[in-house]
Amino acid sequence: MVHKINHISKLRLDVASQVNLEKPISFSFDGKIYNGFDGDSLASALIANGVRIVGRSFKYHRPRGIMSAGVEEANAIVQIGEEPYIQPNMLATKVELFDGLVAKSVNAWPNAGFDLFAPLGFAKPFFVAGFYYKVFKWPSWHFWSPLVRRLAGLGTAPKQPDPDDYDYHNSHTDILIVGAGAAGLVAALKHGKQGKKVLLVEQDKDLGGALLYEKFEIDGVPALDKVAEMVSALEAMKNVTIVKRATVTGYYDDNFITISERLRNHLPPEVDTHKPRERFWHLRAQQVIIATGAIERPLVFANNDRPGIMLASAVRHYASRFGIAVGRRIFIATNNDDAYRTAIDLHAVGINIVGIADIRPNPQGDLVIAARALGIIVHAGHAVINTKGSRGLKSISISKIDVKNNILDEKQQKFECDILATSGGWSPVVHLHSQSGGKLHFDDTLQAFIPRDYIQQNMCIGSANGVFELADILAETSEMTFKINKPKVEPIQAFWDLPKNVKKIKDSKRWVDLLHDVTASDVALAARENYVSVEHFKRYTTTGMAMDQGKTSNVNALAILGRETGREIAQVGTTKFRPPYSPVSMGAMAARSTGALFSPLRNLPMHIWHKDNGAIFEDYGGWNRPAYYTKSGESEQKAVEREVSAVRQHVGILDYSPLGKIMVKGPDCAVFLDYFYCNNVSNLKLNRARYGLMLNEDGNVIDDGVFIRVADDEFMVTTTSGGAARFAAYLEEWRQCEWPHMDVVISNITTGWGCISLQGPKARDLLHKFDIPIDLSAENFPHMSMRSTEFAGVDIKILRTSFTGELGFEIYMPRSYANAMWEMLINVGNAFKIQPFGLEALMVMRTEKGFIHIGVDTDSTTIPADIGFAVPARKKPSDYIGKRSLFRPESLRTDREVLVGLKVVGDAPLQMGSIILAKGYDKAPAPMDGRVTSSYNSPTMGYPIALGLLKNGQSRMGELIKIYDLDGMQEAEVVAPCFYDPKWRQIDG
């Protein structure tokens, strides 16, 4: 915790502001304690405390200070909070101060003021344009990455899980208005009065936009009073919803909008913990009104990145809204009239305006005249060319400039100042318009990209539409009339970089993108290397990428690229803006889908019984299934061995309910299913079952299972547990799209029916103990056949099949009866030493038997021939999905990877996924002949066994192969893929 200090900084002006000096607040920055007041932003409080260096630049670790008062901030990126509440990537300008707030600078170590990385001169030649592609090629990126990560992180991710809740919210509205500045407010009033459902979204904590700091008067009262009047009118309308501290981050198809709303970031983390920290909105709007305002551009000159160099509007913003003088001696550089407002406003609160350098040779606008009348010196036809001050601005120099002929005078004049306020004109915030698919047009009068060609139901208004003067904004948007003093404004003079005729300037560092440390020379270098397409240029130099999205850098960079390539800005064009407009926290995007809700598991019908009987659960294809059962500290290996031996010697019972079960019914069902299996379906007799492989049209095996003819016109199809929904959808797709004339109905009954599998030599004896009216003998109920019957008043089906190699019965019944039957079978089965077994024992037994597990022993290139089904698949007379592909040259290759058994030399089982080296190699690196797909310690065989895919495997039986994994080399003998009971003597019990 930080202690309270109560003194008021000398930089706090004696004027009314939106900061409450009655309510002091303590906070810390880089470990040092400071004080601020209720209503401060972190940035305003740091400025008031005289903190000039708030971060280090991304590549060169140059000291940087706060340069703006809003979301366009490119320097003051901070990390807020302590474990577990850390939030990286926050802008100090948008962080609301609260008591006990802990903030840290990023990109600096140990802190921003004293950064040990800064003197590393070696960094400089590395970080030219395209440095990612040039420097880190040799020996590899992995060599450099630890160094670069340490040098160039933007904060650190929290190590502990986030304790807060996040929410998502789906919503609809008639009208979405983005931004509650003058334009947004009057638009909300207009549509609200018409009774439309209006959602007004503002990223700030207060409504008003620029009116929160501009010294305007509307109808004879201060603009802020007018804002308050409009806000209370809006709040009285039931059809208008106002959401503050919320950013519209993305604009997608059909007016689909995402909003990131921050409910608790402005509060200490322990306050209001019952509420979500953030809420992520999914909104559909009938119409979107983009009133996102404009962002001021910095000017480009030598060393224009020193702490103390700020946007001109930010300087008056801090004075008016926060009552803070950002400095005591302010110099202003501009190419337009708007910056004169800063001179006038700051002069009014007693700050020394050292001078104004205006590019334009003879500015005569009303604001210029007003500034001159206050005695402020205007250096017309002059540009700021360079600055001094290693830890913060100390002085600037200006020279006469001939913009028309692009010539800079060699003579310089030096001025001492602690703040340089710059304005290079204003860029409408067109990000959302561009995201919506709308095009942009470069307006030569405004020297800005403005919206044109709306693709969706939306419109841009106010300064987002290039209407910059308040009187014009209100006249354009509202049917009401307002009394506003409108100054005569002269046009902006296009000016993007200093002329290069003075050598010292030509060689200087002139920053274009402060966030990514890109200079005018980098832009020129990219142009020389022919990265002239704007999309290539952006990625090569990293200009305008990542969290900033080019808010202040974009237009300057495009203009300089244009100059270097002899094109106008309009010809250079701009990249399409991409979401998010501002960073969105991962927590908000995940919302409630975390932990157990990230991908909820399905429980089995006998879940409670399993839990009560020592089951250790695991996620198998979205089902929460027992891996094995253990009691009194028995190890996994011992438990699996016990379960396997119970099945092999007595009888085991398995909750097999997740098995995919799909009913296919109708006169055409056999012909239809014949299209899906590489095995024959139509010739299957009633009540008989057959194992089949399902292929995709490429001939690759996508699933396997047993299909059973339960009636002349009905089949039951089983699939892998994870594949049921996918395969049912696959059948539907072909039925609807390719064979709509076929009369079949497909229904997926997987979750409606439970399945209990009895496996082991005593399985039949156990069933005999029950009064089941069917003949269970091997002769009359053979392997791969099914019986439908009644058992204890319930209709059930029994399928004789086996995935273990033992005598097996699968009992199918409606899910709700499964638990009762399970308990009955266990009670009676105790006399036969029945044991429940889990998936691990099943996997061991099917590997012992050489039965494949789809997706484990096969991959997306496996064809039937690779796993021993060459003959049925090629010989089947009728067409089926994937058949033709089995005759392509690739499928007929004789050296394909095929399924083999692997008998390990030694006692240690192979690692699944380890690599089989090509013949003749005995150590890695080596070409690869295949890989191990399944591997277990076989309790039945008494040695480790494995399955694998091996090139040309069928002709390599008996060969010793070398297998590599991270633990070293092992050897194994290639054998047939069946270890246990190859003659199938156990199958009838």
Place this chain on the structure above:
Amino acid sequence: MMTIKCPYCGERSEAEYNFGGPAHLERPSHAAEVSDKEWGNYLFMLDNVKGISPERWCHSHGCGRWFNILRNTETHEILSIYKMGEGVKAARGDKDGA
């Protein structure tokens, strides 16, 4: 995220649908008789149009029905929605689909 009008259910968000690739792809009816090249073309040589393209979509989290959309893949504008089995030409310009 687009809004798509299912011909059976009406307007729903794209999240309820699955994209199923190009529409009107003819599966060779006598697959065994076509050449490797023809079969390869059917499997792999898809147009991947930048512009207007007929596509198959499924209302997988709704009615489960497949249908066709004539869509501009560049602007995401939906020009027409029509049921399986209906020809693409017949439906062109029918903006409401169904």
